[in-house]
Amino acid sequence: MRPSAGLLARWAGRRPHLLLVPVPGYPQLRLGVEAATSALGGVLAATPADADLLVVAGDPVPELSDAIEVAWRELPGPRARLHVDQAGGLHRLLGRAVESLSAASQRDDATGRRDEWSAGRDDAGDQEMGMPGGLPMADRAADRDGLPLDVLHVPLGPVLADWPAGLVVDTVLQGDLVQQAEGRVLRAHDAASPSQFWNAGTAHTRAGALDSLGRFLAVAGWGSAAAEARALRDALLDAAEITDEVADVEQRLGRLGRRLLRSRTLRLVGDGLGRTDGGDVTARWRAWLDAAGSGTYNDAAVSAGDRLVQACRLMVGLDVGQARLVLASFDPDPDRAELPAQRDRAGSAS
Amino acid sequence: MSGPADAWRVLPVGALVLVVAGLAAFADAALAPAPGRLPLVQRLGVPMSEAARLLRQRRRGVVGSDGLLRVVGCAGPLVVALLMAVVVPFGGVTGADLPVGLVWFNAMDVVLWATWWLAGWGTNSAYGLVGGYRFLAQAIAYELPLMFALTTAGIAAGSLQTSQIVAAQHGTWFVVQMPVAALVFVLSVAAFTAWAPFDHPAGRDAAGGLLAELSGIDRLLLLVGRYALLGVGAAMSAALFLGGGGGPLLPGWLWSTVKTAAVLLALVAMRHRCASLPAERFMRWAWLVVLPLTVLQALVTSVVAATGR
Numbered sequence: 006m007r008p009s010a011g012l013l014a015r016w017a018g019r020r021p022h023l024l025l026v027p028v029p030g031y032p033q034l035r036l037g038v039e040a041a042t043s044a045l046g047g048v049l050a051a052t053p054a055d056a057d058l059l060v061v062a063g064d065p066v067p068e069l070s071d072a073i074e075v076a077w078r079e080l081p082g083p084r085a086r087l088h089v090d091q092a093g094g095l096h097r098l099l100g101r102a103v104e105s106l107s108a109a110s111q112r113d114d115a116t117g118r119r120d121e122w123s124a125g126r127d128d129a130g131d132q133e134m135g136m137p138g139g140l141p142m143a144d145r146a147a148d149r150d151g152l153p154l155d156v157l158h159v160p161l162g163p164v165l166a167d168w169p170a171g172l173v174v175d176t177v178l179q180g181d182l183v184q185q186a187e188g189r190v191l192r193a194h195d196a197a198s199p200s201q202f203w204n205a206g207t208a209h210t211r212a213g214a215l216d217s218l219g220r221f222l223a224v225a226g227w228g229s230a231a232a233e234a235r236a237l238r239d240a241l242l243d244a245a246e247i248t249d250e251v252a253d254v255e256q257r258l259g260r261l262g263r264r265l266l267r268s269r270t271l272r273l274v275g276d277g278l279g280r281t282d283g284g285d286v287t288a289r290w291r292a293w294l295d296a297a298g299s300g301t302y303n304d305a306a307v308s309a310g311d312r313l314v315q316a317c318r319l320m321v322g323l324d325v326g327q328a329r330l331v332l333a334s335f336d337p338d339p340d341r342a343e344l345p346a347q348r349d350r351a352g353s354a355s
Numbered sequence: 356m357s358g359p360a361d362a363w364r365v366l367p368v369g370a371l372v373l374v375v376a377g378l379a380a381f382a383d384a385a386l387a388p389a390p391g392r393l394p395l396v397q398r399l400g401v402p403m404s405e406a407a408r409l410l411r412q413r414r415r416g417v418v419g420s421d422g423l424l425r426v427v428g429c430a431g432p433l434v435v436a437l438l439m440a441v442v443v444p445f446g447g448v449t450g451a452d453l454p455v456g457l458v459w460f461n462a463m464d465v466v467l468w469a470t471w472w473l474a475g476w477g478t479n480s481a482y483g484l485v486g487g488y489r490f491l492a493q494a495i496a497y498e499l500p501l502m503f504a505l506t507t508a509g510i511a512a513g514s515l516q517t518s519q520i521v522a523a524q525h526g527t528w529f530v531v532q533m534p535v536a537a538l539v540f541v542l543s544v545a546a547f548t549a550w551a552p553f554d555h556p557a558g559r560d561a562a563g564g565l566l567a568e569l570s571g572i573d574r575l576l577l578l579v580g581r582y583a584l585l586g587v588g589a590a591m592s593a594a595l596f597l598g599g600g601g602g603p604l605l606p607g608w609l610w611s612t613v614k615t616a617a618v619l620l621a622l623v624a625m626r627h628r629c630a631s632l633p634a635e636r637f638m639r640w641a642w643l644v645v646l647p648l649t650v651l652q653a654l655v656t657s658v659v660a661a662t663g664r
Contacts, residue, residue, distance in 0.1 A: 326558060
């Protein structure tokens with residue numbers, strides 16, 4: 006290796022970007038990978054194009070595996086992948102994967118690829134029937150103003166940042182407007198029943214609410230508040246074992262709550278959006294905040310499946326950003342309550 | 356006035372833009388939020404690590420993407436930042452002191468409409484496309500208030516030449532005379548840079564939007580361009596509203612540096628203090644509140660300028 010390449014590798018290795026694919030049924034693995042990532046000084050990537058490492062947390066079903074393969078082909082390289090199936094030794098595993106990014110084998114990986122990155126492949130790809138890259142052109146249909154506009158079929162998930170594990174919402178988009186939305190869940194290979202991780206006591210219930218709140222804040226584009234919610238989530242789970250940290254956690258939780266309730270931008274983003282009988286997006290994230298403090302939900306009876314149906318119904322007619330905010334405010338995490346079996350139609354709207 | 360003999364000045368301006376972009380990136384890393392924060396020394400290494408990562412990463416070429424337009428889109432923000440910087444007075448010196456410097460700055464900002472859109476559209480990705488749409492919507496909200504803010508500074512100085520505008524602030528800074536225009540200009544800098552809270556075009560909810568499919572040198576160019584725009588915007592704010600290089604005791608270039616750094620730090624710090632604002636949420640504000648206010652500000656300034664002369 007040339008000295009300059011060594012220097013580059015040393016610097017690059019200090020900030021690995023991970024694409025984390027959580028599998029439903031393994032929330033503790035996801036939390037473990039998130040903690041190990043920040044311990045390494047790394048960050049979670051938003052897309053495969055921005056990632057060095059692909060980390061799968063759990064044992065996925067075939068359809069989820071297929072999605073993971075597609076994502077793997079989109080990692081630019083140097084790249085490495087890691088399958089995590091137990092929470093122990095994650096820091097060491099990830100560290101070794103980061104080191105492998107600078108290994109000589111990366112050259113073989115780069116030259117041996119048989120995908121869009123293959124050596125000598127033209128940017129435009131194959132030309133077939135005059136279509137760029139042999140891809141079919143998008144269909145057109147009338148939009149809400151009656152003008153013809155391209156129709157794109159875009160599945161949201163299952164490999165998407167700040168998105169519940171294993172969830173897929175099949176959407177039909179015109180521009181950035183959601184015209185149809187239908188949700189389903191890709192379950193874990195061996196999960197007959199959903200994980201009971203978040204139901205293992207009050208601390209876990211509160212941590213679960215903070216997990217949802219963190220995801221919502223990340224989708225709302227407030228990274229630092231999301232990071233604080235997640236840090237508090239981890240602290241609560243740790244404090245379930247170590248009691249002298251509890252007072253500090255409560256204080257920080259109070260501060261985060263006041264910060265969120267004071268925020269004008271958050272109000273502007275959520276007020277009046279996705280309104281149901283139970284309130285709008287703002288009301289729902291406040292419910293997560295309340296549950297994070299008290300450990301009890303007002304709407305405990307509403308299952309994740311019902312939340313998904315409601316969210317999908319409300320997503321229609323919104324743009325992608327609003328639709329994701331609405332979904333995140335319901336947070337139909339398959340690990341948090343019973344959902345219909347895989348491939349079942351969980352939500353339908355048109 | 357500048358002639359062809361002064362063309363060499365563009366070179367140091369280019370170097371300065373890169374320095375400012377670097378400073379913005381380091382400031383951004385240093386002001387990272389508290390949870391999971393690294394020690395300061397390590398945090399200052401983050402921009403180096405990110406650049407090293409991207410330098411050795413391969414470029415992503417999505418099937419069917421438009422190579423030329425993508426390159427134009429990725430390199431665009433940095434080029435626009437350079438073109439803006441030539442008319443920014445810095446400590447009594449201006450790269451190219453055009454008689455219509457203010458109009459030039461505005462024209463370059465409009466070029467950004469095209470480059471951000473092309474960066475999103477050229478990658479042939481749904482998320483990139485969504486990011487492009489979002490920027491255009493945002494541009495419709497911020498562009499007119501920005502134009503009126505620039506106009507107001509021009510009216511008060513009686514000139515479109517940026518050096519004249521700095522000279523006109525000998526007595527009082529324009530931020531005192533026209534606070535609304537100054538505030539609107541600084542917020543518009545965040546908006547045309549797609550910086551928080553106006554970073555919805557590159558939002559996490561759209562998997563990075565404009566940035567979704569970019570990797571390697573493409574992504575590096577776009578991110579450097581974004582920091583450069585932020586820095587140049589801060590320098591222009593200092594020149595137009597904070598008296599440029601004017602101030603007691605210290606030399607002009609130092610005053611310009613201090614003022615630019617102050618605006619830049621304020622812009623960078625904003626990033627971790629608010630949620631991302633979608634255009635459709637602040638469009639009503641921009642047109643019904645901010646735009647009339649900037650027009651009123653221009654009117655008041657015009658009356659003062661006409662009667663004072």
